[in-house]
Amino acid sequence: MAESPPAEQLESVLNTTVQLSANWSLDPLSEATGKSVLDYWIIILSLVIAVIGLVGNSIVLWLLGFRTQRSPFSVYILNLAAADALFLGSYFGLRMWVIVGELNLLLVLLWPCLLGLPYCVGLSLLAAISTERCLSVLFPLWYRCHRPKQTSAAVCTILWALPGLYWGVFVALHFLNKNHFYNYFYPFLCFVEFGWFFLLTCVLGVSSLTLVLRVQCSSQRRRPPRLYLLVLLTVLVFLLCGLPWGVIDVVWFFSGSSLKRYRIFRLLACVNSSANPFIYFFLGSQWRKRGREPLRVILQRALGEEQVGGDGGRDTSNPNMWVNYPEDENKMLRQGSP
Template identity: 75%
Template sequence: MAESPTAEQLESVHDTTVQTSANSSLDPPTEAAGESVPLHWTEILSLVIALVGLVGNSIVLWLLGFRTGRSPFSVYILNLAAADALFLGSYFVLYMWGMVGDLNLLVLKLLLFCILHMSYCVGLSLLTVISTERCLSVLFPLWYRCHRPKHTSAAVCAFLWALQGLFWGVLGALYFLKEDTFKDLYFVLYLVQFSWFVLLTCVLGVSCLTLVLRVQCSSQCRRPPRLYFLVLLTVLLYLLCGLPLGVIEAVWFFSSSSLMSYELSSLLACVNSCANPFIYFFLGSQWCRRGREPLRVVLQRALGEEQVGGSGEGNTSHPNTLHELS
């Protein structure tokens, strides 16, 4: 069992993550240890990427929310786009506020901080659910098609949002209670969140490996559906770009050491949230066709419930339609 941190360490956690200076609204843990942060170009690049990602995820939200029908898988993508948009939006506001404004309004600053981390955790949870469901549909196709409850996607998404919202809401509320009684509770909450992070990351890795093996086996018979590549690319992108932010925050909280610059890990996290819409539209495009297709058609093709065939899977909806309501 990890040793409970001292009151000074816990106070340092909140001072460096919530009560940050006006020069940088999300000062990295390394700055709290007295290290300088020379990577100013990463902040500018992060803001540009955040703006581009906000536009891309807003387009996905509009198309999936109002322009197309919904399938069980598209409900997950809709919520993932919402989580990415919240992450990029709160990140952009915090940094811009720190650059041009005065970060003295603690309540609003704490709210943005909690939204930033809540959306990050929701995104990880959704990716884990998406990859796990794809594995179930591959390993147990008949059971998945016949016994999966109709509203599973909506229920799971609502549960994940409520769970993370409750956690970060409680953590934010406890910040204003300065009694020493709650110091141990802070540590317990962070330990629970860290355990959840490790569990989801392990499940994500196993399910991704399963899908890779499935795609490898399927490619010997016929071309695997775009949906498999979409899941694999989004998971791989998270493992490369999104995972470092959670890792360095966990390492710093328990050991007060830093593996890499906080700005650099934040930049990678912005790249992860920004790139997902481009993956959807890239996989849904048909480059052999002449002329421009509506983005709605491209997105529907990328999210189509295609099946590889065999193993009792049978035929499902046409790849260009999303007719199942979740």
Template identity: 80%
Template sequence: MEPPTMAESPPAEQLESVLHTTVETSTNWSLDPPTEAARKSVSLHWAEILSLVVALVGLVGNSIVLWLLGFRTQRSPFSVYILNLAAADALFLGSYFGLRMWVIVGDLDLVILDQLGRCLLGLSYRMGLSLLAAISTERCLSVLFPLWYRCHRPKHTSAAVCAILWALQGLFSGVFGALYFLNKDDLDDFYFVFDLVQFSWFLLLTCVLGVSSLTLVLRVQCSSQRRRPPRLYLLVLLTVLVFLLCGLPLGVFYAVWSFKGFPIMFYGLSRLLACVNSSANPFIYFFLGSQWRRRGREPLRVVLQRALGEEQVGSVGGRDTSHPNTLDELS
């Protein structure tokens, strides 16, 4: 999700506000008293620094998850989703950190920076939301239709869904960026359609995410009276909750800005919350996978497998083997 691009060249103040080459979020601050404007600038300056620190920490955490799931563990249907979610979060955090550092230390073309931000950050944000909706929907189906999910779910569903989502989001961002540079003078209607499609996709996936998550909450609430809910259910619910609290404000900010022309909150705060959302997932995985009563340190690979519902059940030929916990015993 990104600020709308108009066919006409925006005023310099608005372009600087969109790209945040200063610590201000609105040119209207020039009307504020000097002390009030200085206080707001200082607060947003620290928000900017904090967002860069959070992005760097989250980039390291998601890189660890990518390494473990990509090269150190046996993949399961659910781990494929988590692998792609970590890739989307790492792309968002890496792009944000790189673009902000480029603004701070480099002499660059603001138009190019704007388009890179729109393509990279928009792609990774929409991809993260799409993957969360797919994850929660699949967990919801496993609860509502456990027999079908066990016996008739296609084997490569996770990989196919992830590939389709990456292709759609990549095509969307690629076409937008290409057309902007090819002919940006006669595309007012085109940009409006893009904003409308983008908002519709955001609204649809948010509704799907909310309904499927609410179904999981009710299922976990009913089953918790009989037994402890599996870690994977808690993992999905916590990940969705963090997105609703931290990731959703950025999408709402852009949606309102696209159609109303004014922000409903400071962009610096929404960026900081979005960085927290993308950085929090690895900590959720390792927190849920840890066994605090067990003494001694466990490999991160084992902790991550436990969080994803993969339990070590034995060894074959000297190697540990694992099987995915279907988590359908609640049904």
């Protein structure tokens, strides 16, 4: 086997790469000639949603990163907003690259890496958030008294490191052994990715279902906590909009069928990453109050953090003094039931 393959072999490798990455790739506009106008509208709509979601997640990143005091739960939301912003920014940038340029080997390789990393991190964070909320409902005393303080930061670090290591190995193996990559390494890496996807989906489904049942039982006596509604709505949006993309990848890999309407799943994935900031601000808003509240106040209310002080447990004299006080969760703990 020659060390430097000729140009014909390099072209064959590129064609194979494009074919195997068709589920991730962005078809150039020149290749879309003769296709339905609906495809163009889906592309335009996905770009618009990506820009709107990028702005919304950037606001959440700014507020949680620099304008509020962090709590264990807000650390998860901060990392989830970072993953969504990375996904939307990568999608928008790569799509514009395709429009103004052409599909090449570098783009085909960057597309699954830059989108697969934040997608996997987002799913992992949702599974961690749902599982932790489930534990806080099932074992409230243990959760409040024995949970390590740095659990959120440690979990987020691990959930970013594992997908980063996976995609780093993916890129390294591709460049170190191009000739045998798609024959030997690519199927194995796909099985690892799909196994992780299946595991996280099962964890997310079981923990969310448990949380729904417990909240449903407790809601018969009082209003469900806003924090748990936030978790359930975020998970529901992912199951409806984000999960189909991963499922379609699995179906494509094992069936080898051509998915001509793959753009609609990219659009749904953009909706999933863009919807979370709107969920936060919707749940944190108090519609009965007149006047406009700062976004920081609305976001902290959605995350279960209230203003506390000496005036009946609330301090309205100093709007800059904020502490972490999950009010709804403490009410549930005092009443002795989840």
